[in-house]
Amino acid sequence: MFKLGRLREDGHPLHSWSVGRYLGDLAAGDRFVMWVTGTGGGLVGRGRISGAPTKQPGSPVEYWQEDPGDRWYAPLVMDEWLKQPIPRQRFKEDARFQEKSPLATLFAANPHKVTAEQWAAFEEAFANVRDEGVGPSWHLQPGQSIKRKALHDRYGGSRQGGISKCAKSANVLLFTDPKTGHQHGYYDEWAEDGTFHYTGDGQKGPQSFDTLGNSSTRDHVSLGLSLRLFEGSRGTVRYVGEFAVNPDEPYSWAMAPETGGGPLRKVIRFHLVQVGSTTQPPSVPVGCAYRVADESVEPAPAQPALSDIELVVRNLTTHRKLQNDLAAAARIGGLDVFSPGVADPDFDLGWRLTEDDLTVCEVKSLTPANETRQLRAGIGQLLDYQDRLADRVNSVRAVLWVEREPTEARWLALCERVGITLAWPGREDDVLG
Structure with missing residues (x-):
């Protein structure tokens, strides 16, 4: 048995999950919901598969009740953790779970397939939780533009700065502006390994993780927050897509000048990877x-x-x-x-x-x-x-x-x-x- 609750209590992100069925069907971009069995269990989160399953030793082994040995694991990114599980009884009473319900076979190996109607029930449950206080659901698609003021009115967060942790929703908004960023020592760019290097928060002096923006970006997975990247910083901004810190190398350190060409100081470079599709519509110019x-x-x-x-x-x-x-x-x-x-x-x-x-x-x-x-x-x-x-x-x-x-x-x-x-x-x- 894997101690998921303890893993989260210790502040560690969840990067993979043990799977024993449908190995050939699992692929990057597939969506899933996370379910906890037992007393007090239920629907606890959702996310996306980030690659094909691989066979490897149990990791982290200290959170297994017994060392499981080599198993198949699917890499994943958690998009959202719920503060409280949505109980099983809520779905047992739903007509969509009366026949061929995955809730009746939770003892079997993961994953469990659901019908389109059952998936819709899970989506509705997440939406209802937000309506009860977690915050509004995300509505922008990659390539869409929005006034920054309207963006913060809907999701919360500061209307200034490059990193904005939202109070109204489970999001961290990141703004990159090639036109003005260099004057503040922000050199955001694609790296040779395919990750997007995004400069941390702080225009003067050495940057650190003492700021809310930098710490919430680094720890967004364990905090249940989604990173949303935008191009532009003022007026109308364009949504690029959802990203996540690279679990293998979340960040590095570099030297960059302070605002206005000041002295060099130490800055954080977050290594971001795309989550799902960030395909842009034809209206977005290239380069x-x-x-x-x-x-x-x-x-x-x-x-x-x-x-x-x-x-x-x-x-x-x-x-x-x-x-x-x-x-x-x-x-x-x-x-x-x-x-x-x-x-x-x-x-x-x-x-x-x-x-x-x-x-x-x-x-x-x-x-x-x-x-x-x-x-x-x-x-x-x-x-x-x-x-x-x-x-x-x-x-x-x-x-x-x-x-x-x-x-x-x-x-x-x-x-x-x-x-x-x-x-x-x-x-x-x-x-x-």
Whole structure:
């Protein structure tokens, strides 16, 4: 038996759940409700599956009554915890649970399938709890715009600042503004690992987790709060989507100037991952002004060996120089070069031939040891970018720009078959023409 209540009391987030059935049916984006059995049990929360199940040891093992050994676990993100369970009796009296009810088979392995009508009953229960004081349900879809004043009137929170914890609802509102953020030392951007790095709260002096905004962002899962990211900071803002701190590396530290170009100080960089779909509608433009990649890479102090440090620095420096050199060549050729906006997938750079015909580019350094892995990753990323941008522009061309010619010629043919242009320095005309 897993001690879920104790886990939450100790302030730990829930990242996965043991599953024993329907393993092939579980996929990222699937929604679920969490149910606790026994006296005082009932409906306690809901969330989304964040990936395919994997077999692994019981974790954290100290919250199991007995070590369960290796089991299948589905990774997940909790969207909402209820302060009090909604009791089982409420659903037993509902006609939608009279036949084929999952409540009658709770002793069986998880998960339990429900009908569309039963799912609607669970949704209604959450809505009723909010009506009784938890707060209004979320109504915005990615890409929709709203006046910031109206947003706070509905959900609560401060009308100023970048991080706003809501008093009326279980949300933390995050605002990123590429136009004005840099003057306050806020350099929000997509990172090379696919996470969005969001600068913490505090314009002067070193940032810390003593502020409500930073602590609630870091602990949003255990607090039962949803992170809602918006583009813009004043007037009308645009909803990008729901995000969560990366459970493997929630944040890092960096140096940035104070407001108005003041002295450098220590800032928090939250590593955010998308929850579910954040697909933007056709009306949202792609890209923002090109951001030059910083080629002055310094080794991290905690790397295990000197050779590993040198390799990491070498690969990052090479990647960023490749990116900047290609951007410079594109600008010389008269092309409109851009970086991804906060609402876009995290490609490295892009350029426009016309307003509705654009190219997105993924850059990869290559070494003999990582060549195959890098090329595979680049192809997969570009196909994902094309698919996610297909509804927003007329034509999306994909370019995989690598450090040198691959050792195996098959990669050229493979890229050509899937509609990707593979090229390297010296072949600029192949991608910029």
